Amino acid sequence: MATVTPHAAPVYPYRRSADQDGGVARRKVVVVGAGPVGLTAALGLSRHGIPAVVIDDDDTVSVGSRAICYAKRTLEIWDRLGTASPLMAKGVTWNIGKVFFGRDPVFAFDLLPERGHQFPAFINLQQYYLEEALVDAAARSAGVELRWRNRLTGIAPARDGARLTIDTPEGPYELDADWVIACDGARSATRRLLGLDFKGKVFEDRFLIADVKMRAAFPSERWFWFEPPFHDGGSALLHKQADDVWRIDLQLGWDADPELEKKPERVVPRLRAMLGPDARFDLEWVSVYTFQCRRLDRFRHGRVIFAGDAAHQVSPFGARGANSGVQDVDNLTWKLAMVSAGTAPDTLLDSYDSERVEAADENILNSTRATDFITPKGAASRLFRDATLALARSAPFARRLVNSGRLSVPAVHRGSPLSTPDRDAFGPSPAPGTVAADAPVVRDGAAGWLLSALGGQFVALIFADGPVTGAAAAALRSLAHAPAPVRVVFVAPRSVVAPDGAALCIDADGLAAQRYDARPGTVYLVRPDQIVAARWRSFDIAAVVAALARAAGR
Amino acid sequence: MTAKLRSDPAFADPDAFYQLLIEAHDGLNEQQSAMVNAKLILIFANHIGDLDVIREALAAAKAGV
Incomplete structure (x- = not known):
């Protein structure tokens, strides 16, 4: 093999x-x-x-x-x-990450702790x-x-x-x-x-990366080891992929010879130490990588x-x-x-x-902070890393310092020129520059999702508890004919009469209202990339039109 | 910026503190001492919590080194 x-x-x-x-x-x-x-x-x-x-x-x-x-x-x-x-x-699918130090689990995190x-x-x-x-x-x-x-x-x-x-x-x-x-x-x-x-910066470390085909009973979680017993001195990462292929990354250090380390006769004993003497596996891909943090x-x-x-x-x-x-x-x-x-x-x-x-x-x-933790630059940073891991076994504060990678969440564009700063007060909810939150809703009698209802154009997301009629409805209709057309999406706890052309999302569980800190009358203007451009506690067509112009770069 | 880091004497019994610190390292080799110190810094830093104070303390510690 x-x-x-x-x-x-x-x-x-x-x-x-x-x-x-x-x-x-x-x-x-x-x-x-x-x-x-x-x-x-x-x-x-x-x-x-x-x-x-x-x-x-x-x-x-x-x-x-x-x-x-x-x-x-x-x-x-x-x-x-x-x-x-x-x-x-x-x-x-996975939500849970676990960090091990030696043989022992020291820390677990749930990246999506809420339902809906x-x-x-x-x-x-x-x-x-x-x-x-x-x-x-x-x-x-x-x-x-x-x-x-x-x-x-x-x-x-x-x-x-x-x-x-x-x-x-x-x-x-x-x-x-x-x-x-x-x-x-x-x-x-x-x-x-x-x-x-x-x-940018080149990090002086090398990692062996292998796609390993095997039947194994590890759960669908991200497992990261610092100094595992099976891989002397380095860290290890395990991910489950489709079709019984497992992704394993092993830290080799800067002095490792990448050509030599890619050879199956070198790779197989390393994997056997990790997976056990009786594990049956095949290699699908092996590579050795170094990494950089840099940009144009x-x-x-x-x-x-x-x-x-x-x-x-x-x-x-x-x-x-x-x-x-x-x-x-x-x-x-x-x-x-x-x-x-x-x-x-x-x-x-x-x-x-x-x-x-x-x-x-x-x-x-x-990424640089994670790398500095995983690949300490010198004796002092190595000492603090090891001290953090040692404390993490018993001290909750130290678990928060353990950094095996802070996993991707969308950036918040706090100072975006396209955003209109809040003039009304909001509790925890997507501020301008933040990706709109998802929530379960019912649309046309079928269970669906708020982000699907927003789609990929400008949207005025309006939280309502009664019919929208008269001048407000006429103003909303006019948004469909703005230079950047705005779709109107209503969110209401139960079915309400929405103006022609507006979509209605029923927020039966109240999760949308909660995640947007919305009250009846709250309006969010959302960009085509579903980033919030502006929001208000009440609907004001002039404010919406001004925010729309700003979000379209005018 | 006004200093947040306390530098006026705070110990009721300074000699007792110093003795505790030294005795904590009794019988430890250089490596073990270094580990104790590193853990101690992390524990103190968490207790302080305020990054402004920690930033000032780090600057004070580095002065002249």
Whole structure:
């Protein structure tokens, strides 16, 4: 059993495009990279009616499980883009993380301690399955064209777009794009071709990463060990994935030889020490990684916009890579749609830069802190780490200091230029700049979810306890004809008469009202990426229109 | 910024405190002493809780080092 048998991956054949037939064709958006982020960008653009060409230098999905943990917010985005169900069906749901020190459990955390959410804190799914599902969804989406074995070799930015040089098995061609979204990963060709700095910190540590196929009785939880008895001196991480594939990460230290450590004859004894002498397992993928925390200074370079690992890179502890990339493009696509349709000024896209740089900095901060705990930099930091772990056995305060990765939650854009600051008082609830909260609701007689009811456009979310009529109803109807159309969604404890065209969500359990700290009359203005833009205790059409203009960058 | 860190004498019996501190390390080797000190810092820091105080204390401790 000294071989590695990879997952059988689909092949997406190269097809010649008419754009290669001479002349230089012009496309509205070219997405570089058909990974999770690029595919999500294309799906998002399609929902906003913007066609996209996605180019990728390969003709298949990712090798190995790579980004395995997808967070609640990311699942909500994919649900809106119509592709969450196959992921939920295939993925392994989990909410609980456990931390061990030596043999002993020292600390457990529940990432979703309350009921009444459509999605769990996380699912685990091999990246290759995720990409397959996203490619399938892209193939069904209007306006999305995937071009495999199309490798970006040149980019010449211009005022109104960029001219791309793309190499294919039949030779190169040129293509003009109004907009380019670079989602081509940590080794982004777009970034390299533009000569952009990618500054940050490299951590001097190496981790062995293995996808192990076996039948095992570990629960669907994230287990992290500091100094486990089975792996001398290092940390270990165990995650359950689909199809009885388990993901194991073992810390090797900086001096480890990556080529040597990848050899099955080195890997198997390490896994046997962890899984027991009688464990039967096969290797599906083995790699050795080091990591960086770094980002571009700016994510927007005129008509070329960076997202995901091409824009920022974090350590894997915290599952903040793919999740933040998906949240990047969810922030971007509605803005790009409005700007390219002329319903918002070009500067709206600058808010993509400021909001997602803010998110990247938050992710880098969390990821750097986790890494400093997992990989102490020197004798003193090692001593405090070990002292913290020793105290954690008995002292609750020390458990809070143990950092095996702070897992991905969406960033809060406190100072966003698109937000209207509160003038009314609210208790704990999503403030402007925060992702809207989900809650179970009944719509058209069927159980559903509030975030699904919000959808992907501007929404005025109005909490009511009686019929909305007269001037208020007329004002609400006028919102549907604003430059950025606003859908009206009512939330009420029981059925009320809503104005024509408004959706009604019945909040039978009162969870929506509770999570939004809402009283009858409370209004939330929610952006197309489901981030709260403004909120009030009472409906005032002038305030809503002003907040809407601000949220659309005007 | 006004100082939050207390630096006026606070011990009713300073010599007794000092004796406790020294005796806690009796019979420990260098490594064990270092571990006790590290745990002690974490326990005190949690007891204080206020990051402003801790920041001032760290600066005071680093002065001249």
